[in-house]
């Protein structure tokens with residue numbers, strides 16, 4: 001059982017402020033992923049939770065108890081690093097048992113704890129090997145085993161899969177999700193890989209320049225991004241951003257998109273006026289081949305079997321547009337196509353990059 005609350009946490013290194021007033025309430029048994037570009041402060045925040053770094057201001061609360069000044073060992077937290085940090089001269093068994101030897105745990109309990117962790121992580125037949133005899137994925141499992149035996153309240157992971165190749169990363173993602181369910185533990189996981197975030201998280205914290213841009217479930221961030229930044233970070237292929245000009249604000253937002261296509265979008269028009277520039281966010285998967293809509297010149301076409309991905313530009317303009325269409329879509333590279341777009345699937349961002357909230361359709365007109 002462990003809840004984790006961060007209250008007004010900030011961090012400066014000398015004159016450089018790298019975290020700004022972070023407030024987060026992480027629930028018991030939640031799998032929360034910190035995601036964001038390099039340098040946004042993910043690892044620093046994780047290290048502050050672990051007690052490896054001291055916050056400049058603010059507090060860290062675990063299960064209602066303020067641990068801001070507690071020693072890392074006394075926080076009931078275990079951290080798994082990208083680099084595995086295994087002892088090369090010790091066997092898998094001794095690597096996993098190491099924290100328990102430090103705690104001077106009696107031999108029968110130690111043996112039981114190592115056997116249980118090895119069983120969970122399918123390492124039982126590897127216990128007598130040295131780390132050098134293991135694959136990258138197996139080494140990372142040993143590092144996780146060393147965390148499990150400590151029976152922590154909270155697991156922290158700092159980019160644990162980034163040293164693995166793509167196929168192994170995919171397998172380990174599934175294993176980590178299963179482990180989370182099996183252990184029923186609170187987990188905080190740092191990555192810059194949005195696929196890892198989307199597939200593993202109960203909730204995602206998107207960080208930008210040391211600030212929380214948005215905290216929500218993967219589907220919440222995908223369907224309701226609060227900012228252009230979140231919209232651009234979540235979803236693969238990335239969302240398209242089409243420059244547009246506001247032509248009216250009555251009964252929705254009337255816009256003139258680059259390339260000449262006009263639409264009326266069901267969003268709140270508070271704060272925008274005729275003539276304002278906006279950007280219309282359109283996900284590649286939210287378009288379909290049609291008779292009228294956006295005219296696209298197809299520059300590159302990728303047939304993946306199940307889907308066809310096109311990379312092109314809008315009309316003769318330079319603005320790029322990516323679409324994800326049916327595997328057998330009747331289109332060819334070097335030609336033009338017209339894409340229809342449902343207005344309710346569009347996201348609109350103002351000049352500050354904030355989303356204009358969607359208007360909910362009244363019940364009786366649905």
Ligand SMILES: Nc1ncnc2c1ncn2[C@@H]1O[C@H](COP(=O)(O)OP(=O)(O)OP(=O)(O)O)[C@@H](O)[C@H]1O
Pocket residue numbers: 013018036037038039040041042043044045192
């Ligand atoms: N010990 C330190 N001294 C000075 N600056 C630091 C220190 N540690 C981190 N920083 C700075 O704090 C900022 C956040 O770093 P941090 O490592 O937390 O980012 P990150 O989001 O984890 O990045 P990455 O994905 O590249 O690991 C960066 O600008 C970094 O240069």
